[in-house]
Amino acid sequence: MIYSRIAGTGSQLPDKVVSNHDLEQIMDTSDQWIRERTGICERRIAADTETSATLAEEACRKAIETADVDPAEIDLFVVGTTTPDLVFPSVACLVQKKLGLPDCGAMDVNAACSGFIYALSVADKYIRCGDARKVLVCGTETLSRITNWKKRDTAVLFGDGAGAVVLEASEQPGILSTHVHANGDYKDLLTTKVGVSRGWDGMAESDGIPELFMKGNEVFKVAVRTLGRIVQETLSANKLEKSDLDWLIPHQANLRIIAAMARMLDMNMDHVVVTVDRHGNTSAASVPLALDEAVRDGRIKRGDMLMLEAFGGGFTWGSALIRY
Ligand code: UT7
Numbered sequence: 001m002i003y004s005r006i007a008g009t010g011s012q013l014p015d016k017v018v019s020n021h022d023l024e025q026i027m028d029t030s031d032q033w034i035r036e037r038t039g040i041c042e043r044r045i046a047a048d049t050e051t052s053a054t055l056a057e058e059a060c061r062k063a064i065e066t067a068d069v070d071p072a073e074i075d076l077f078v079v080g081t082t083t084p085d086l087v088f089p090s091v092a093c094l095v096q097k098k099l100g101l102p103d104c105g106a107m108d109v110n111a112a113c114s115g116f117i118y119a120l121s122v123a124d125k126y127i128r129c130g131d132a133r134k135v136l137v138c139g140t141e142t143l144s145r146i147t148n149w150k151k152r153d154t155a156v157l158f159g160d161g162a163g164a165v166v167l168e169a170s171e172q173p174g175i176l177s178t179h180v181h182a183n184g185d186y187k188d189l190l191t192t193k194v195g196v197s198r199g200w201d202g203m204a205e206s207d208g209i210p211e212l213f214m215k216g217n218e219v220f221k222v223a224v225r226t227l228g229r230i231v232q233e234t235l236s237a238n239k240l241e242k243s244d245l246d247w248l249i250p251h252q253a254n255l256r257i258i259a260a261m262a263r264m265l266d267m268n269m270d271h272v273v274v275t276v277d278r279h280g281n282t283s284a285a286s287v288p289l290a291l292d293e294a295v296r297d298g299r300i301k302r303g304d305m306l307m308l309e310a311f312g313g314g315f316t317w318g319s320a321l322i323r324y
Contacts, residue, residue, distance in 0.1 A: 001171070002127060002128055002130060002169050002170075002171070003127075003128065003169070003170050003171070003172065003173040003174035003175060004123065004124045004127035004128065004135070004167040004168065004169060004170065004174050004175050005167065005168060005170040005172065005173065005174035005175070005323075006165050006166070006167060006174075006175075006322065006324060007066075007067035007068075007069060007134075007165075007166045007167065007168045008063045008064065008065070008066030008067025008068065008069070008165065008166045009062075009063055009066060009163070009164065009165050009288065009291055009292040009295050009296075010058075010059045010060060010061065010062025010063030010064070010065070010066060010163070010164045010165075010292055011059050011062065011161065011162060011163040011164070011285075011288060011289045011292035011293065012055045012056075012058035012059040012062070012161065012162045012163075013044040013055075013160075013161045013279070013289070014044040014045055014046045014047060014050050014055070014160050014161070015044075015047070016044060016045045016046070016047055017042050017043075017044060017045075018042060018043055018044075018045050018159075019031075019041065019042040020034045020035065020040070020041060020042065020156070023152075023155065023156055026149065027149070027150065027151075027152045027155060027156075028152055029152040029156055034156045037254075037256070038156070038157060038254050038255060038256075038276070039254065039255020039256070039258075039274075039276050039277055040156065040157065040255075040276055040277060040280045040281075041277045041278065042277075042278055042280075043158065043159030043160075043278075043279060043280030044159050044160055044161055044279060044280075045144045045159065045160055046142045046144055046145070046160040050142070050160070051085045051142060052081050052083050052084055052085055052091050052140045052141060052142045052162070053084075053085045053091045053094040053095050053140070055140050055142070055160065055161060055162035055285075056079060056081075056091055056095050056138045056140035056162045056164070057095045057098050057099065058162070059138060059140065059162035059163050059164040059285075059288070059292075060095065060099055060136055060138050060162075060164045061099060062164070062292075063136065063138075063164035063165055063166050063292075064099065064136065064166060066166075067166035067168070069134055069166055069168070071099050071100040071101050072100060072101070072102050073102075073133070073134050074101045074102065074104055074134050074135065074136050074166075075104050075105075075126070075131075075132035075133055075134055075135060076104050076105045076106075076123065076126050076131075076132045076135045076136070077092045077095075077096055077099075077101055077104060077105070077106040077107075077135070077136045077138075078092065078106075078107055078108075078109060078119040078120075078122050078123050078135065078136070078137050078138070079091045079092040079095075079106075079107070079108045079109070079119060079137075079138045079139075079140060080108070080109050080110075080111060080114075080115025080116040080117075080118055080119035080137075080138065080139040080140075080284035081108055081109075081110065081115055081139070081140050081141055081284055082110050082111075082112045082113075082115060082141065082143075082283060082284060082313070083141050083142045083143055083145055083146060083283070084108055087196055090106065090107055090108035091108050091138075091140060092106035092107050092108050092138075093106050095138075099136075101136070109122060111180070111182070111284070111312065111314065111316040111318070112190070112283060112284070112312035112313035112314055112316055113251055113253065113281070113283045113284060113286065113310050113311060113312025113313065113316070114180070114251075114284070114310040114311060114312045114314070114316040114317055114318045115139055115141075115283065115284030115312075116137070116138075116139030116163070116284045116285070116286075116287050116288050116310065117178065117180065117287065117308060117309070117310045117318035117319065117320055118180050118316070118318055119137050119138070119139065119284075120137050120165070120167075120175070120178060120308075120320055121178035121179075121180050121318065121320070123135035123137045123167050124167065124175045124178050124320075125178075127167060127168075127169050132169075133168060133169045134166060134167070134168045134169070135166070135167045135168075136164065136165075136166055136167075137164065137165050137166075137167060137288075138162060138163070138164040138288070139162065139163050139164075139283075139284035139285045139286070139287065139288045139289075140161075140162035140163075140284065140285055141160060141161065141162070141282050141283040141284050141285045142160045143158040143159070143160065143212065143281070143282070143283050144158060144159070144160050145209070146192060146209060146210050146211055146212045147209075147211070147212060148206060148207055148209065148211045148212075150207065151211075153214070153216060154212055154213070154214055154216075156280075157214075157216075157253075157280060157281050158212075158280050158281050158282070158283070159279050159280030159281065159282050160282060160285075161279060161282040161285040161286075161289050162285050162288075162289070163285050163286075163287070163288025163289040163290075163291065163292050164288060164292075165288060165291070172323075173323050174322070174323060175320060175321070175322050176238050176321040176322065176323060177234060177237050177238055177320070177321050178318065178319070178320045178321075179230055179233055179234055179237070179318055179319045179320075180316070180317075180318040181226075181230065181316070181317050181318065182314045182315065182316045182317070183314070183315050184314060184315075186222065186314065186315040187313075187314065188215075189214065189215045189218050189219050189222075189315070190212075190213070190214045190215070190219055190312065190313035190314075190315070191212075191213055191313060192210045192211060192212055192213070193205070193206065193211070193213060194206065194210050194211075195210070220254065220256075220257065222315065223253065223257055223311045224257055224260050224261075226311055226315070226317050227250075227257070227261055227309055227311050227317065228260075228261070228264050230309060230317055230318070230319045231261065231264065231265060231307060231309055231319060233319070234307065234309075234319045234320075234321050235307075235321075237321075238321055240305075240321070242265045242266050242267070243266070244305055245265060245267065245271075245305050245306075245307050246271065246300075246304040246305045246306065247271055247272070247273060247294065247299070247300055247304055247305070247306045247307070248261060248262060248265060248267055248271065248272045248273070248306075248307050248309075249272075249273045249287055249290050249291050249294070249306055249307065249308045249309075250272065250273075250287070250290075250308075250309050250310070251281075251286050251287055251309060251310035251311055251312070252274070252275050252276035252279060252280075252281060252282065252286040252287075252289075252290060253276070253281045253286075253311070253312075254276065254281075255274065255276055255277070258272060258274060258276065261309070265307070273290040273291070273293065273294040273299070273300075274290075275289055275290045275293060283312065284310075284312075286310070287308050287309075287310055291306075291308070295324075300324055301324070302324055303323065303324065304323075304324045305321070305322070305323055305324075306320075306321070306322040306323075306324050307319065307320075307321055308320040308321075308322065
């Protein structure tokens with residue numbers, strides 16, 4: 001039996017820090033409201049020279065270095081993003097040759113905040129079926145580019161960044177299972193109202209940007225319910241108990257959602273990797289950013305059992321159970 005295992009992780013954040021106090025200067029909000037409702041204290045925002053591709057490139061470079069693999073041996077490159085630099089070529093294609101990858105398959109997966117979990121599931125399947133031995137997987141976003149900085153209901157929530165992993169074939173697990181789901185009936189709760197094929201007619205309404213809209217409190221309720229179901233589905237599929245988990249690495253949208261998941265899993269918060277306080281919601285980048293942080297600072301060790309989960313626009317949701 002072939003499994004995939006994480007050989008190395010990497011991440012990249014923009015240098016520019018925007019605190020809640022900075023936002024108080026430009027919109028009707030308060031540090032107290034943002035902290036109490038979301039857990040966010042600050043977020044990183046891309047400079048004009050930074051894009052989803054440049055952040056991805058650096059995160060991937062670090063993952064390749066940590067994994068100690070030759071980029072020429074990578075068989076597939078999958079990037080989860082909902083904010084690509086261009087309609088096409090994909091971020092994966094823009095970055096592929098800069099990293100020294102061969103003419104391997106390179107693609108973006110758009111599953112909004114679940115993009116990294118979706119990308120990881122594609123990579124895992126390629127390795128399990130024997131079509132690839134080494135796969136580079138990345139989640140990268142610049143949601144600041146689709147944020148209306150005049151609107152407090154969304155502007156305080158998001159940040160930019162990228163995270164990556166190198167997966168390689170192994171006789172030992174590794175990734176035990178991945179689970180992905182979607183329900184397009186919820187398409188209007190978290191969306192951009194303009195786009196390529198639909199056209200850009202709504203741009204004036206969005207102040208000239210393809211703005212992100214969210215009915216936050218409705219998304220919140222569905223997110224908690226749905227994530228509760230998927231972590232249970234993931235444990236059941238592997239015949240494991242909550243107590244078998246060492247770490248929860250959740251999507252970082254809101255500290256209250258993260259805490260609800262920890263309660264459902266009977267996990268103490270010191271076994272939950274939290275970055276939302278410093279990164280905000282970085283969409284598809286949030287899970288690999290949190291993973292890389294906890295691997296690098298030594299909290300996550302080889303052999304630990306990890307539950308990764310994410311929920312986002314679509315709605316999409318997904319999880320991965322990993323023996324690190
Ligand atoms: O990553 C994809 C998935 N995304 C999520 O899972 C996000 C889920 N949703 C959330 O995290 C929360 O719903 C939010 C953080 C977005 C909002 O928190 P909430 O507790 O659901 O607040 P709310 O939207 O019900 O708004 C409560 C009040 C409103 O005022 P009134 O109508 O009660 O007078 C808002 O106008 O808070 C007001 N408000 C703000 N006040 C100060 C909304 N945004 C702000 C703000 N500063 N930035």
